[in-house]
Amino acid sequence: MDLFQRSIEIIRQFQSPEGAYVACPNFPTYNYSWLRDSSYVAYAMDRAGAHDSARRYHRWVVDVIERYKYKIPLIKQALKNAKPLNDGDFLFTRYTLDGSEDTGAVWGNFQFDGYGTWLWAACAHYNMTGDKDWLRLVERSLSLIVEYLQLVWRLPNYDCWEENPDLLHSYSIASTYGGLGAVLELIEEKEIDLDPAPIQKSMGEMKAFVLKYGVFDERLTKHIEPDLADDSHMNASVDASLLGAALPGKLFPLDNPLLINTISSIQRELVSSEGGVYRYMKDTYYGGGQWILLTAWLGWVECENGQRKLAEERLEWVEKQTDENGWLPEQTPRHLLSPAHYPQWLAKWGDIAKPLLWSHAMYMILYKTLNCPEL
Numbered sequence: 001m002d003l004f005q006r007s008i009e010i011i012r013q014f015q016s017p018e019g020a021y022v023a024c025p026n027f028p029t030y031n032y033s034w035l036r037d038s039s040y041v042a043y044a045m046d047r048a049g050a051h052d053s054a055r056r057y058h059r060w061v062v063d064v065i066e067r068y069k070y071k072i073p074l075i076k077q078a079l080k081n082a083k084p085l086n087d088g089d090f091l092f093t094r095y096t097l098d099g100s101e102d103t104g105a106v107w108g109n110f111q112f113d114g115y116g117t118w119l120w121a122a123c124a125h126y127n128m129t130g131d132k133d134w135l136r137l138v139e140r141s142l143s144l145i146v147e148y149l150q151l152v153w154r155l156p157n158y159d160c161w162e163e164n165p166d167l168l169h170s171y172s173i174a175s176t177y178g179g180l181g182a183v184l185e186l187i188e189e190k191e192i193d194l195d196p197a198p199i200q201k202s203m204g205e206m207k208a209f210v211l212k213y214g215v216f217d218e219r220l221t222k223h224i225e226p227d228l229a230d231d232s233h234m235n236a237s238v239d240a241s242l243l244g245a246a247l248p249g250k251l252f253p254l255d256n257p258l259l260i261n262t263i264s265s266i267q268r269e270l271v272s273s274e275g276g277v278y279r280y281m282k283d284t285y286y287g288g289g290q291w292i293l294l295t296a297w298l299g300w301v302e303c304e305n306g307q308r309k310l311a312e313e314r315l316e317w318v319e320k321q322t323d324e325n326g327w328l329p330e331q332t333p334r335h336l337l338s339p340a341h342y343p344q345w346l347a348k349w350g351d352i353a354k355p356l357l358w359s360h361a362m363y364m365i366l367y368k369t370l371n372c373p374e375l
Contacts, residue, residue: 006326007360016097019060027353034094035114037358039121044361047368064099065141107162113172119179156226168224171241174249219261238265239280240294272335275317286345288337296362327355
């Protein structure tokens with residue numbers, strides 16, 4: 001089976017008529033479109049040359065932003081007046097496939113990393129297509145999300161695993177940094193007309209913030225305490241999402257010692273004996289299995305960092321997780337970190353989500369990076 005082509009087919013099959021990518025069509029709790037997951041899916045489809053699919057998704061995001069942009073000035077005014085904001089006051093992290101807010105979800109809604117990821121993916125779409133008419137269509141939405149991220153990036157929020165809403169997260173800040181950086185490149189290339197100075201200022205503040213508060217033992221930390229007064233580093237554990245500080249966040253160059261140490265920690269602590277990658281060592285979700293998308297993500301970073309043999313091993317491991325339908329799951333139930341929790345999740349939500357479109361997307365990105373590195 002050609003898993004790369006099969007992945008394209010699966011993503012096309014489960015893209016909604018409106019353009020949204022469902023996280024997983026066969027797992028009711030994931031019958032939504034997360035901007036984080038879906039933006040990686042759009043980027044993967046662009047890498048595969050399926051620009052029509054990516055363009056439909058980005059148009060869906062533009063429609064969502066237009067629908068809920070009224071929230072941005074309200075957030076700005078509330079922050080100016082030091083008024084409290086509730087979870088539902090922010091732009092949501094996931095939406096129904098028709099672009100409505102998911103108000104009945106089991107998780108919180110304030111996660112801003114997906115919007116940074118969308119900026120990066122939208123800019124990448126333009127860089128790969130050169131479609132100036134499309135850029136004109138999306139330019140207003142880009143500027144709105146730039147403003148939004150500049151307002152909220154210092155606020156405690158849910159991390160990319162829908163956890164820890166009382167903390168700040170290195171991955172979320174890196175995603176925002178990467179998205180702003182992608183927009184800044186288009187500004188500097190005279191492709192869009194925005195003032196670069198505020199974006200440059202915000203990016204400088206983000207990097208300084210992470211360097212000051214998000215480093216422990218010469219590597220990045222998973223979380224940052226919001227009051228910045230806790231020196232105990234309770235949240236200094238390594239998390240595979242920190243790969244995003246390398247790619248696509250580009251918070252530091254790949255040869256930066258801080259990033260090298262972070263990636264080395266992930267390789268040493270979170271890669272299982274059979275080669276799959278865990279989220280973090282205290283993970284109990286479905287027993288804490290090996291995640292397909294994280295294994296491909298690590299391979300992506302390794303390939304770009306000159307560790308091609310390791311990247312090829314990650315690709316091979318991912319391909320072995322395919323079922324008879326050519327579907328990739330979210331994670332595998334082997335070599336679990338917390339086996340006692342696995343049956344509890346099975347009873348609660350059923351089998352592990354499959355196919356997970358984000359898993360297929362990260363596989364596609366790794367495949368193209370290994371085979372077509374110029375893209």
